[in-house]
Amino acid sequence: MNESCYGCSTCASADKPLEGFIAKLPMETSHHRVESQETKCGFGLQGVCCRLCANGPCRITPESPRGICGATADVMVTRNLLRAVAAGSGCYIHVVENTALNLKNTALEKGKLKGLGALERLCKTFGVSGKDDHEKALNVANAVLEDLYKPEYVKMDLVEKMAYPPRFKVWKELGILPGGAKSEVFKGVVKCSTNLNSDPVNMLIDCLRLGISTGIYGLTLTNLLNDVLLGEPEIRMAPVGLRVIDPDYINIMITGHQHTMFVHLQERLIAPDVVAKAKAVGAKGFKLVGCTCVGQDLQLRGAHYTEIFNGHAGNNYTSEAILATGAIDAVLSEFNCTLPGIETVCDTLSIKQICIDDVAKKANAELKQFVFAERGKHSEEIIDAIIASYKERRPKVKLNLLPEHGYENNLTGVSEVSLKKFLGGNWKPLVDLIVSGDIKGVAGVVGCSSLVAGGHDVLTVALVKELIARDIIVLTAGCSSGGIENCGLMVPEAAELAGPKLKAVCKKLGIPPVLNFGPCLAIGRLEIVATELAETIGIDIPQLPLVLSAAQWLEEQALADGCFGLALGLPLHLGLPPFITGSKVATQVLTEDMKSLTGGQVIINADAKESADLLEKIIQEKRRALKI
Ligand code: SF4
Ligand code: SF4
Numbered sequence: 001m002n003e004s005c006y007g008c009s010t011c012a013s014a015d016k017p018l019e020g021f022i023a024k025l026p027m028e029t030s031h032h033r034v035e036s037q038e039t040k041c042g043f044g045l046q047g048v049c050c051r052l053c054a055n056g057p058c059r060i061t062p063e064s065p066r067g068i069c070g071a072t073a074d075v076m077v078t079r080n081l082l083r084a085v086a087a088g089s090g091c092y093i094h095v096v097e098n099t100a101l102n103l104k105n106t107a108l109e110k111g112k113l114k115g116l117g118a119l120e121r122l123c124k125t126f127g128v129s130g131k132d133d134h135e136k137a138l139n140v141a142n143a144v145l146e147d148l149y150k151p152e153y154v155k156m157d158l159v160e161k162m163a164y165p166p167r168f169k170v171w172k173e174l175g176i177l178p179g180g181a182k183s184e185v186f187k188g189v190v191k192c193s194t195n196l197n198s199d200p201v202n203m204l205i206d207c208l209r210l211g212i213s214t215g216i217y218g219l220t221l222t223n224l225l226n227d228v229l230l231g232e233p234e235i236r237m238a239p240v241g242l243r244v245i246d247p248d249y250i251n252i253m254i255t256g257h258q259h260t261m262f263v264h265l266q267e268r269l270i271a272p273d274v275v276a277k278a279k280a281v282g283a284k285g286f287k288l289v290g291c292t293c294v295g296q297d298l299q300l301r302g303a304h305y306t307e308i309f310n311g312h313a314g315n316n317y318t319s320e321a322i323l324a325t326g327a328i329d330a331v332l333s334e335f336n337c338t339l340p341g342i343e344t345v346c347d348t349l350s351i352k353q354i355c356i357d358d359v360a361k362k363a364n365a366e367l368k369q370f371v372f373a374e375r376g377k378h379s380e381e382i383i384d385a386i387i388a389s390y391k392e393r394r395p396k397v398k399l400n401l402l403p404e405h406g407y408e409n410n411l412t413g414v415s416e417v418s419l420k421k422f423l424g425g426n427w428k429p430l431v432d433l434i435v436s437g438d439i440k441g442v443a444g445v446v447g448c449s450s451l452v453a454g455g456h457d458v459l460t461v462a463l464v465k466e467l468i469a470r471d472i473i474v475l476t477a478g479c480s481s482g483g484i485e486n487c488g489l490m491v492p493e494a495a496e497l498a499g500p501k502l503k504a505v506c507k508k509l510g511i512p513p514v515l516n517f518g519p520c521l522a523i524g525r526l527e528i529v530a531t532e533l534a535e536t537i538g539i540d541i542p543q544l545p546l547v548l549s550a551a552q553w554l555e556e557q558a559l560a561d562g563c564f565g566l567a568l569g570l571p572l573h574l575g576l577p578p579f580i581t582g583s584k585v586a587t588q589v590l591t592e593d594m595k596s597l598t599g600g601q602v603i604i605n606a607d608a609k610e611s612a613d614l615l616e617k618i619i620q621e622k623r624r625a626l627k628i
Contacts, residue, residue, distance in 0.1 A: 009032070010023045010029075010032050011032075011034040011035075011451045012456065012458055013031070013457060014455070014456065014457040014458045014460070014483060014487050015318075015456065015457060015486050015487055017405050018314070018456075019456070021242075021321055021324075021405070022320075025321070029324070029341060030320060030339060030341045030451060031320075031451065031456065033341075034452075034455075043059040043060070043582075045577075045579065046077075046580075047076060047081070047581070048076050048077060050071060052079075052194045053069070053195075055068040058071070060073040060076065060582060071198065072198075073583050074200040074583040074586065075200060077579070077580050077582050078585070078586050080192075080579060081579070081580060082191060082192045082203045082206055082207055082210075084556040084578075085206075085210050085211070086184075086185050086189050086210060087185075088557040088561070089213060089560040091335075091557045092214050092218025092557060093182055093185060093213070093214070093217060094335075095218060095257050095258055095335065095521070096225070097148055097182075098258050098260070098357075098370075099222050099226060100144040100145050101141070101372070102260040102261065103141040104137075104138060104142065104145065105372040105373075106229060107135070108134075113133055113228055113229065114231035114304060115227040115228045115231050115232045118224055118228045118232055118417075119133060119137055121224075122224055122225075122228065123136050123140060125161050125162065126140060128143055137228060144217065144221055144225065147217070148180060148181045148182055148217065150179055150180030151183050152184055155177050155178070156177075156178055156179065156180060156213070156217075158216065159177060159213075159216055162216050162220060163216065164534060164535065164541060166534075166541075167531075167568065171212060174205070174208070174598070175205075176205060176208045176209045177209070178209045178210070178213035181214075184209060184213050188206055188210055191203065191206060200585045200589075201585065204589050208566060208567045208598065210560060211563025211567045212567050214560040214561065215527060215567065218524075218560070219527070219561065219564065220527055221524070222257075223521050223525055224524075226259060226260060227415075229263065230260065230297075230301050230304065231301050231304035232418070233301055233414065234301075234303035235411065235413040235414060235418045236303055236413050237408075237411060238311055238412045238413075239311045239408045239410070240313070240406045240407055240410050240486055240490075241311075241402075241406010241485075242314070242322065242325060242402040242403070242405035242406060243402070243403050243405055244289060244310045245310070245322070245325055245401065246284075246287060246327075247399055247401065248283065248284045249278075249285055249286060249310070250278050250281075250285070250330075250386060250390045251287050251330075252269075252288050252386060253289045253291050253313070253319070253328045253330070253331050254291060254294050254332050254333070255294060255332075255334075255342075256335035256336070256357070256360060257292075257334070257335040257336070257519065258334045259294050259298065262288075264379050265332075265383075266288070266305065268379045268380070269285075269288070270285070270286070270307045274286070274383055278387065282394075283390060286308065286383075288308050290310075290311060291314060291315070291318070292315065292338070292482075293337070293518075293520050294334070296312060296478075296516075296519040297519045297521070299311065299312040299412050300413055300414075300415070302413065312482060314486055315457075315479035316339060317456050317457075318482065318483075318486070319338075319339060319342055320341055320342055320345050323345045323349060323351055324345055325399065325401050326349055326397045327399055327401060328349075329352065329386060329389050330351060330353070330354060330386040330390075331351060331352070333353070333355050333360050334357040335357060336360060336555065338360050342362070343363060346364070347364065350393040350397065351393070352386055352388075352389035353366065354367075354382055354385065355367050355368070356369065356370040366385065368381065406485075407490070409491050409492070410512075410516070411490055411515065412490075412516055412518075414515045414517050415517060415522070419515070428536065430533070431533065431537060434545060434628070435628050437471075437628070438501045438502070438504070439473050439505060440470060440501075440502075440619060440620075440623070441547065441623070442473055442474075442475060442533075442545065442546045442547075443467045443474050443475070443546075443547050444477070444526045444546070444547070444548045445464055445475070445476050445551065446477045446478045446520065446550050446561065447477075447478045447480055447520060447523075447550030447551075447552065447558045447562075448478060448479045448553055448554030448558050449480055449482065450552040450553070452552070453551065453575035453606050454575075454606070456483065457487065457552065459551045459608055460480045460483055461483060461484060461487045461489070464476075464489055464514060465497060466608050467612050467615065467616075468494075468498040468499065468502060468514065469497065469499050470612060470616050471500075471501045471502040472615070472619065473502060475517055475529070476514060476515070477520055477521070477522035477523045478519065478520035478523070480550075481516045481519075484514055484516075485516060489512065489513070489514045492506070493512075494512040494514065495507050495512060495513055520558075523564070527564070527568060530568065530570075537626075541568050542599030543622060543625065544622065545619040546619075546622075547571045547573065547618055548565045548570045548573065549574075549611070549615065550562055550572065550574055551575040552575055553575070553576075559578055562578070566594055566598055566602070567598055568600065569599025571618050572600060572602050573602075573604075573605065575605070576604070577604045591604070603615070
C-alpha cells in the first residue's frame with residue numbers, strides 16, 4: 001500500500017482521472033470496499049433465499065426445492081421482486097407527493113411560479129382551469145394529490161389523460177390500470193408477506209401495475225410539477241466534474257431527488273444580506289455543487305440558477321470524492337442516493353451534514369425536517385450552521401482539488417419541450433433522420449451508477465460508446481448521465497466517436513451523440529418523447545426503433561422504473577439480473593412472455609459489445625417491420 005493512500009485496491013471506474021483520485025485518498029470510500037464484498041452469495045444473486053419468517057432463512061437448492069413453508073423458487077423470486085418494486089415505487093411516490101404539496105402550498109401563498117408554459121400544458125392535459133395562474137397551479141396539484149390518495153380499488157383519473165391512448169387500451173385490457181398510487185404500494189407490500197400470495201405470474205402483473213403508477217406519477221408528473229415551480233429546462237452549455245468546485249465560495253453539496261424543497265434556501269443564498277454574511281467569514285458567497293439526481297435536475301434547469309449553481313460534479317458513487325476535495329462545507333440531503341459512506345468522509349473533514357427529509361436521515365446529520373410554513377426560519381438556521389461549519393473547518397482542512405477533472409462544454413437542458421423547440425417546433429426532423437437511417441435508432445440509457453458490472457460506470461460508458469458508433473443516438477436520464485458526462489460523451493466533440501451518419505448529424509446540429517435529459521425522474525420525459533414520436537408516425541410505442549438500457553441499475557427504484565419501461569412495451573437491457581435467475585417462471589415471463597403481453601422484454605447481458613449487438617438487432621427488426 002502506498003503510504004499516502006488508504007488502500008490502493010479500489011474499484012475500476014470508467015472515469016480514469018476519478019479512479020486515480022480515489023485510489024490516492026487517505027480515507028475509505030465505497031470504491032475501497034468493493035474488493036472486500038467481492039464474494040457474493042449465490043442464493044441472493046439468484047433471488048432464491050427467503051427470510052420472511054422465523055423458520056428462515058430458507059434457501060433453494062436442487063436437493064431442497066421448497067422452503068419450510070412450501071414456498072418454491074418461483075414464489076421466493078417473485079415475492080422478493082414485488083417487494084423491491086413496491087419499495088421503489090414508494091420512494092418515487094413520496095417524491096411526487098412532496099412535489100405536489102410544495103406546488104399546492106406555493107399556489108396558496110401566491111408564491112413564484114417559474115414555468116407558466118408547463119402549467120398551461122398540464123391544465124390542458126388534466127382538463128382543469130382557474131381564474132389565475134395560482135388557482136390553476138392549485139387545481140393541478142390537487143388533481144395529482146387526489147389520485148395519489150385514492151384507495152387501491154379506485155382507479156386514478158390522470159392515467160388515461162397522461163397515457164398514450166394505444167398504451168392505455170393495452171393496460172386496460174390486461175387489467176393493470178393502477179388504483180391510488182400510495183395504496184398500490186401498500187397492497188404490493190401486503191401481497192408479498194408470508195403465507196399470502198403464491199402465484200408468481202399474479203405478482204409479476206402487480207409489478208407492471210406499480211410500474212405504471214411509478215412512471216406516470218413518480219417520474220413524468222414529478223418533472224412537470226417541478227417545471228411549474230422551478231422553471232423549464234433550456235438548452236445550454238455547462239461544466240461538469242470536480243472542476244465545478246470553487247474553493248473561494250462556501251460550497252454546499254446537495255443530494256436527493258426533491259428539488260422543490262430547496263427553493264426558499266436557494267433564493268436566500270444569493271440575497272445580499274446572506275452573501276454579506278459569507279463575505280464576513282472570508283468567502284465570496286455561496287455555491288451549490290450538484291451531486292446525484294437533484295444535481296442533475298439543477299443542471300437541467302441551470303439557465304434559471306446561474307448565480308447559485310456552479311455545476312454538476314458527479315453521480316452517487318462520485319459523492320465521496322467530491323467531499324474528499326475538502327472544499328465542500330456542508331451536505332444538504334433530502335432523499336436517496338445519499339450513501340451512508342459519506343458519513344465517515346464528512347467526519348474526517350468536519351463537513352456539516354444537514355438532512356431536510358427524515359426518510360434520508362443520516363446518523364450524524366442534523367435533521368431540519370422541511371415544513372413549508374417554517375421554511376423561512378429553517379433556511380436562516382441552515383445558513384448560519386453552514387457558515388459556522390465553513391469558519392471552523394476551512395483553516396484546518398487541506399484542500400485536495402482536481403480542477404482538471406470533467407469537461408467545460410457539455411450540452412444540457414434537454415427536455416421533451418426544449419428538444420422539440422431546438423428541432424423547429426415538431427418531431428418531423430428527428431423522424432426524417434430515423435426514416436432515412438442517418439439515425440438508426442434511439443437508445444434511452446437510464447438509471448443508476450453502480451460499482452458492479454465492471455466497476456463504476458464501466459458498462460454504461462462502454463455500452464454508450466458501442467451504441468453511438470452504430471449510429472444509434474443515446475438519450476440519458478439518471479446517475480448514469482453523471483458518469484457519461486464526466487467521461488466526455490456529452491460535449492459536441494464527442495461526435496467524433498459516433499458512427500459516420502450520426503457523426504454527420506451531430507456536426508451539422510452542433511450537438512453531442514448523447515443527449516442528457518437529467519435526473520432519473522426524467523425517464524418520464526423520455527416517455528413523453530417516445531409517445532410524441534409514436535404519435536407523429538401513427539404507431540404504438542413498442543413499434544418504435546427505441547430501446548432502453550439500465551445497464552448499471554442499482555436500487556429498488558430502478559426496478560420500479562424498469563417495470564414502467566416494460567409496461568410501455570420497450571425492450572429493457574440490464575447489465576446484471578435483478579435477482580430473478582433462480583425462478584424459471586420469472587425469467588421466462590420477463591425475458592420472453594412479456595413480449596406478447598405489453599411488447600416489452602428484459603435482456604440481460606454484462607458485456608458492452610454483446611449488449612449493443614442485441615439492442616441493435618432489435619432496432620433493425622423494428623425498422624424492418626416499419627419498412628424503413
Ligand atoms: S439472506 Fe440470502 S443473500 Fe443473504 S446470505 Fe442469506 S442466503 Fe445469502
Ligand atoms: S416464509 Fe417460508 S420460505 Fe420464507 S423463511 Fe419462512 S418458511 Fe422459509
